[in-house]
Amino acid sequence: MKHPIRVFAAALALAAAITPAFVQAHGPVTPQAVDTKGLPDLGKQWRDENPYRANPHALKVGASAYNQNCARCHGLEAVSGGIAPDLRQLDRDCTGMKNAAKKAACYKEMDNYYLTSVRNGKVRNGAVYMPPFEGVFNQEAMWAIKTYLESRRESN
Template structure:
């Protein structure tokens, strides 16, 4: 008799592992969802007009900030979370948006800090409106035409609340 037990896997274990892997793969594929940008209802926000604003109108002093945050949270989950992660915590596929303007928050000089946030607003708006394409590969789809200015600034409002300290 051989004192060493057999290391052959049990047949039921192999089938269980394969079934588990298949279920996990299917759920991951279904969870990714539709990659087409989804429109957002912003009718409860003051309309900003056709001309794109240079800075987020839903700043902390804005009376519409609470509503913009509510809409932005939902809009982010519908359009951004699949790549940038739930609650803006990236899993590594796309940039972690909690760190989006992190270089600005640490600036001591108020004028430099304001200029930095303005530059980040410009970058954010351009990126979301036109998307990001490199070497013919789409890294981020353009959202202009699907998302209104109100929706995009609402998403920016949500991202601002997710900043890392």
């Protein structure tokens, strides 16, 4: 009888050899360009809240940009497969708030958290969990993606 660990290791090696690169979750990837034509120009000053909230064209641009650049880690249609956070829940602490002023402040805070995360990436103990996208995507692309994520938001 063959040793079970050797059998498992051989099966794992075979699976890795025949699995297409696009199926493997992490690894070197090249970000895809985001066409932001038709969106209002936001200028050089970074906004502190989503200026495209409820903009239908931004939603379309954001959906395409997300699915080309973010879905490989955060899941198709923002439904996480467990590799990275489920971004439908990004604003979950805000959605159930009854006080309108507190709810608006919460969304603004989450917009800031989102933008900081996308611009600077996520690094812990020297390990890159998410690469920085500042200089790769412009502000318009980042806010369009946030608009898409808001459309996918799970309610409490």
